[in-house]
Every structure is written in structure tokens, then in C-alpha cells.
Amino acid sequence: MKNYFQGQKVFSKRRELAIRKGILGVLDIGSSKITCFALEFPKVNSIENYTSDEGLISKSAPAFRVIGVSSTKSRGVRFGEVFEMDEAEQAIRTVVSGAQKMAKTVIEDVLVCFSGGRTASYSLRGNSKVISHEISARDISLAIGACNFEGLPSDSFILNAMPVNFSLDAKTKLADPIGQVGKELSVDVHVLTGNNATVQNIINCVTNCYLQVAGINFSPYLSGLSTLTEDELHLGAVCIDFGGGTTGLSIFFEKQLIYADGIRIGGCHITSDIMQAFQITEEIAERLKTLHGGVVQTSHDDRELIEIPGKSNNWNDERSAISRSELIGVIRPRVEEILEKIRLKLVEAGLDHLPSQKIILCGGSSQLTGLHELASAFLNRQVRVSRPMRVQGLPQAVNGPEFSAIIGQALQLSSPQDESWDFPSHLDFFGGRKFVGAFNWLRENW
Secondary structure (H helix, E strand, C coil): CHHHHHHHHHHHHHHHHHHHHCEEEEEEECCCEEEEEEEECCCCCCCCCEECCCCCEECCCCCCEEEEEEEEECCCEECCEECCHHHHHHHHHHHHHHHHHHHCCCCCEEEEEECCCCCEEEEEEEEEECCCCECCHHHHHHHHHCCCHHHCCCCEEEEEEEEEEEEECCEEEECCCCCCECCEEEEEEEEEEEEHHHHHHHHHHHHCCCCEEEEEEEHHHHHHHHHCCHHHHHHCEEEEEECCCCEEEEEEECCEEEEEEEECCCHHHHHHHHHHHHCCCHHHHHHHHHHHCECCCCCCCCCCEEEEECCCCCCCCCEEEEEHHHHHHHHHHHHHHHHHHHHHHHHHHCHHHCCCCEEEEECHHHHCECHHHHHHHHHCCCEEECCCCCCCCCCHHHCCHHHHHHHHHHHHCCCCCCCHHHCCCHHHCCCHHHHHHHHHHHHHHC
16 A cells, blocks of 8 residues: 555645745646746744644644735646656746746745646445454554555556445444444545656656645646635535536535546647638637637627638738627537547436435636536436635636636645545554664664
């Protein structure tokens, strides 16, 4: 188990040190844009991270505020993955430099979120006998260690491994079993993995920019954290993140992530369809989609004409015009394709078993006029478009649905979910920690 979580444990230590120093960056690497926030934490001798006598790590970062923001058009990234390393590095350096200038400080450590990587969700279950009748962190570690992590694909990188449910003898749905008395403890762990090569490429790209990665997360999961209400997180809801190169979804129940996935189609494909249909540049197509795009036609759309430049793509030259209904006729088929693929993912995930089946839309492409109506009819669910929660110091200009993921990454620092690597491994209870400590002492003193 320790080998699977070694990288995440290193990230966790870097994150804690960065918070102690007072500055931590948050980096969203997307297909359409790359954004960086600079977060400032109060400088104290010890943050509210502590290790109990049981060895269980409890995390709670102090309050933070955003002191630097920068965003630029994405380069070298497609489908939420790095395709051109040099171009992606230049874009990352640009936004980090912009955030540093605004914050008037230096960013050394960053939390990274991305939306590609061919993610997959797994449900694992582990059982262990209670050692001394009363549950301790050691019992939880043994139960997590009994999960079949070896059965995961060899080319996968574990992004999240969250204990979502504990069972003690005949009792189940326990959030925290520590201190209770029983004989046998079981744990259900939701594991979210990404393609190892994709994740390593992102880590290498960030590292080449002289930054240390202090954590890496899946954007649709973070979008859910920033857009869903407390009731939606508890009763169950689906967050669909309409991004540029991908469309991701995350399902929450009882305030836990229980499923996450994505498809490799997004708003950039809609823009490409408009480019090809009307023989215009990407810039003009994006403008048409943003200002006039929609998915539901009205009786006035045939008479509403939209001017587009001629073959020279110059607005000062001869122009032609298209009706808004023609534009909608290009956009809607692609949106229906996205919704159909999402519907199949939801059927695969077993959404029908949730007590609440509300769907929340976010992401830049969620702002298409009429999308929530079409999605509601297509998915046969109650749908709403959401904006992320407010964060102290965040400018209004970067508080739209397209910034849901990076805002969710910042909010996660205030109330992080327990991960399997937050619990000490079985080696820590059977002499492993003492042996390593003795070895380091010998190395330093002899």
C-alpha cells in the first residue's frame, strides 16, 4: 500500500510546508485556458495540522485569501492533456508570472488540476479484525491495507482514494468509527485513477517551470466541491463540467465522491464545428458561439441575422450574414452528442439508485443559452446552471462557471476530504517508522 501512496504523501508534505511558509499557488491546466491563483495563508509557527496519539493525521488549513490571479489562452494542451511540452510550459510560466506580479511575491509550490487522463472509478472493500475491541487509527489502516489495490491497472496513477463508508460488525454507514467497540471493521474506498503517463507529463511540465507540485486533482471533482450546495452533496447530485476539450462528471452522495469520469468532447469541438460550417477563423467562431450561440430555437431566430466577415476574415471588408437559427443548427447536434455520452455514463454509474438525482452544470460551455432546458429534457432530470462559491480576495471577473475547478481546488484546502494516505500505513505500527528514524540518525551522525 505504501508504494501506491508514496507520491501523494510527498505532495501532502510539500503542501503543508507551503502553507506554513504562507504562499501556495493553484494551477488549472485546461484545454481552452490556463489559470493560476496565488493564495496567502497567515504565517504561524504551526498550522492546525496535527497527529494524534493514534497516528491519524487531521488536516485543516487556516483561512486564506487570493492575492494574485492570472489567466491565459491554453497552448500545448488538448483533451485536458499535455501534447506539446514546450508550449504548455510557456503558458504555465506566463500565468504564474502574472499571478506573482499581482501578488508581489514568489510562488514555489502549486496545486494542479486537470481534466484529461482517461480517469476511471473503482470501489474497493477491505476487512480487518479489531485488535483491541475499540477502533483505533491502526484498525482503519489495516482495513485500508486489505483493499485490493494490486488489482488496479498497472498504468494507473491514484488521484484519490477516499474511505466513503465504514462498517463495524452489523452497523454500517459510519463516518468515523474511531472509539467504537466491535470485532470486525470494513471500509469501502472510492479510488479515482488517471493514466500514469498523462499525470507524469503534467507533473514534469510543471516541474520544468521551476515549481514544486504539492498535489494533483481531477477538475470535475473540484468543480462539484465549489458549485454544489450542502443539501446536494448530502442527498446526492451530479456535477457536469462542460470544459473546452473535455466534459467531465462527478457524482456525490453523503458528501463523498462516489464516481467520476469524463468524455473527450467539449466546447472547443463546438467552436470547430462553427469554423467548418461557415468557413471562418477560430477567433470569429468563438465570438459567435459566445455572443449568439444557443441550443433552443425560437420563432425569432430565423429573422435574427448575424454578420460575419468575408473570406479575408476582416470585419472592415465585405461581410456576409447568417441567421441565428443556422448557428443553432450547427451547435445543437454536437451538444446532443455530448449529452448522449453523458447519459450513458450516468446509466453506467447507476444514478437511479440515488435518492436525489439533481444535475448541476458548470464550466465555460455551460453558459450556452438554453443548455439547461435541453439537458433537463435530454437527461430527464432536474437541471440548473451553477456558479462557484465566493472566495475571499477573488475578483468578480474570475468568479464565473468557467473557473469552478480552480476555485474548488482552493476551497478544498479549507475542508479537505480524508484520503487513504492520511492514515499511517501498517509499517508505522510495526517498527517501520522507528527503523527509518534510526537509519536516518546513523546516516547523519556517522
